[in-house]
Amino acid sequence: MTPKPHVSAASRQPIRAAGPWLAPALAILLLGGCGGLGVRPTSETTVVQNPAVAEAGALARNGVVLTGQARVDNERRIHQLLSQLDNDTLAREATAAAPGDPLYNYMGQALLERGLPLPRPFDHAAWTFDANSRPPAESDGYRPPVKLAMLLPLSGNLAIAASPVRDGFMAGYYGERRRRPEVTFYDTTGSIAGTLSAYDRAVAEGNDFVVGPLDRAAVDALFARGSTPVSLLALNSGSQSPPAGNASFALAPEDEGIAAAEYLLARGARRVLVVAGSDDSQRRAVDALRERLGERGATVTDVVGEGIADLGPFAAREGGVDAVFLAMRGGAARELTPKLALAGLGGVPRVATSQLLSGTGNAEEDRALDGIAFPTETWAVRGITGLPSATYAAGMLPTARGAAARLFAFGYDAWLLSAYMERLVKTADGSIQGATGTLQVDGFGNVKRIPAWATFISGVVMPLPGGADRR
Template sequence: MRIARTDKSSMSPMCTATTNSRPLALACFCICVGLIGIVSGCQSTSHRIPTGDTLISKPDSERSQTGEQGVWSHWLAYSVDYLDTFNELGQFVAATEFLESQIEEFRARPRANSASFDLLALNALLEFLDDPEVGLDLARRLEPTNYSESGVKALILGHMHWVLQDCEQAVNELSKFSPMHNADSLAWSRRVWNVLTSWCMYRVQENQPQRLDSAENWWELAHLVGSSISPNQRYERFEQWKIGHPQHLAARFPPFRHDSTRYNSPRRLALLLPQEGSLSSAAQAIRNGFLAAHFSASGMKRNVSIEFYDTEESDISLLVDRVVADGADVIVGPLDKDRVRAVVRGDSLPVPIVALNRVSESIISNSSSLQLSMVVEDDVAAIAKKLQDMRAERILLLIGESFWCARASVALKEVLPRATRVADEILLTDLSEITDGVSQVLLVAQSISRHERLEELIGEVEFTARRRKDVDAIVAFVDYAEFGSITAALRYHFAGEIPILVAEPTFRNRVQHVEYENGTLFTSIPAVLYPSSWVAEVFDSFTDATNLFPLYAFGSDAYRVAMNIPILDRGDSVFGLTGVLSIRESGVVSRQPVWGMVAQHELTPAPVIGYPSSSQSRSLLSNPR
């Protein structure tokens, strides 16, 4: 059993920029810990941020009904909290150093026992960073001797499965443990809810056989809350759910803000869209999605009215003034950038306005405005985070001819992790030349050239062209036709095993039964990968949904945002059909897409993805299901 390492993984140089400036990393880390304390429900603790040379001090905690200290009286509970944040920030080497420092400090204690629960738990967490399978096995073998250690074991297993993006097992492990006093109960309720209220929320409608009975009610609650259109609907659903589950942990200790006072939901919505012009088809799809969301919301169609305004009729500033005078509670629109720019540059309004496009944050002066959009920059941000999770040091960047491809490539270079760099890039201008272009970027052409020079010197020799081996991933911002040519060229040049990441536009409107390259990872809108009854109704009702479905989903999200502005304003997220929606300080509504993977030539949700390990040749899919 390895307790601590002195050598570093071969992947360590990737994070050099992060760990060499560790005080800065920990400064950022301190900010996040305050949020963790709120989420975990531990409001009176004395724990300190680990600095690498001291163990976390033990907080005060009430005792359980058996007289034992609570789970968060155990310093390892906070270590798991810190590791959650390190993982979120992508600071894997910092996490390793933190655990190693805790191990060394613990071993230096008087009468330290190498077989103690604490040391074995730390070692399991440390091993997990290098090899998830080994770490999980060690964690499962932990033998707690008291209540707090049992809770810590459940926390560790929940953390590990969460890092591996295995929602079901994370909730299963956490729901096995029964907290025994109020402080632990509230913290535990919030911890389970944190797992559910992530991308896992989109899995609530799936029937997963690996869900334990003790976890099923959590998934039922997540479905009711996540599919709620408005705060009032969420309130009503939660109250009804509590009646059927009065002894459930979430009923006794609500994991989310559940105000007894009702929100003043908007009663009159104004939708500002063009009825003619180049954007009229897109506007029609958005309008249909908006109305479909409205009529699918229980009770909303009786309590909320929608007025439609044509933005082509008059100056946008005059139109907005007229809409306010007509008594609208929330304005949704306009759509085109010029009118959005005029709105966000204008004076603040007495009612919120949800613009349906995104402009530069530097020009915003209207504090009552939000900007909801479905831009490729949100997909690029997700790709950058994925590269960080993969610990990819060198990538190839392939750029298609479409304008969005160039736009995405510029955005990626601005948000790449500090430890990741573009080893090479190629602009694809002609499909017939893609094979040659891929050959150049993979250095296959150079290999052939070296062979030719060698034959000139020594005569004919047996030869197989070789590609470069220093590439961890390929990011391709390309259209579908370009993608097909690229994957064929990669296979031809023996590069089919390199992970390929593409953005949502590549597979847009190609939902099922199309020949894709297996193993490709792509960002997607949840409505494509996790279809619901709403999606089925849209396809049945509107003939243009096949080609314009993302705009229908965007229209639905516009309705959700309009009905949930109080939720977004206080920092919570809304689980939309285009992604997880949240507000940045500038009023921009950011969209976090979900990840899919091509499997059996169809678009499917991405499987469980874990840390790459030193024994797995840096494969993204280190633990596929």
């Protein structure tokens, strides 16, 4: 008999992880939706090594012992060096790297970001896939834990955000007909102390995989321990990569900035004008876009505020502007589009963050946004196997409506990752199609999400043909 999820009795606070309505509602939902040259010696000869690769390799080897900002700066320099390589050189150097070479995971990360295949799996270690006598994987790589702990802030300030994550996770859980793990929810109370205590209880109670926490500071606190007795999938990114044998999954603004940069680079954009709002997520997306463009030889010509009156002077810069990036909500973007046209920028590629959807829904008004590309969740624009349509789900569950729908999709993908993690980290072509996009895990335990791309056509959101999430 398949075990049912339950709530840890170890928590001092009552935890209402899933009310009595949740399992029936999810069941109905699922049924209804059915510098210098280095040398690389070989056994026969000495081959001249690319100088950027030689420097990056030295940094990667020395970086193993670095911590804090020194490690961050070291990794940034490695990424800058690898960005100088064209696709063929990068792929060739990655193929030639010896097993265990610290640079391989960096090169593999760069290959994934360019949509290129890995020559071999990443060098992963310390995962606890065989704990609790976990049964072998199915033919598609499905190998869920035996006992899974879910660490979420079920009380406190973050409880509202946790609810759609929890319900999305359980939608995936109830939708699976094969062997499923016993799931226990632990309330982190949204605090660092509560998170550390919840993780320790989960380990003591025999769980062989942990999903969570949700709060970034709590993720940092867990990762700061260095090593963990039970592997976990954190539901946020920390300030540094996860310790060996762990992973992190986040819907970070930086990811959208990087995705937008890659989208524009693939279309030949070299000079990008940015128009952005002032909130933290918008600034983070812009910073990530600027850094990625700079690494690949492109540039941000200017960053101007969303209330700008006249874009003409910025469009007239020497060298011109061949693309525009918008980090703003739908209402502000509607007001901006006539100004782009007046400045002669109405016909250049225009790319936005997913915030473009905020404040939209009236097709007549949203015609002003026609042609602007933006990253979004695959589930929202195309649907995925295993979940009903986003519209149907929104009618069934409050936690799948409006802005919460994105977190619902995120929770669903957390379930998929927990069930297919071994396949993702042990195979060179490991990827799964999730609700938020195509999911992969790089050599440092970071879940990489390739989003779907959409645009407005006659004021209605439509998927872009050949979206980046489908290769």
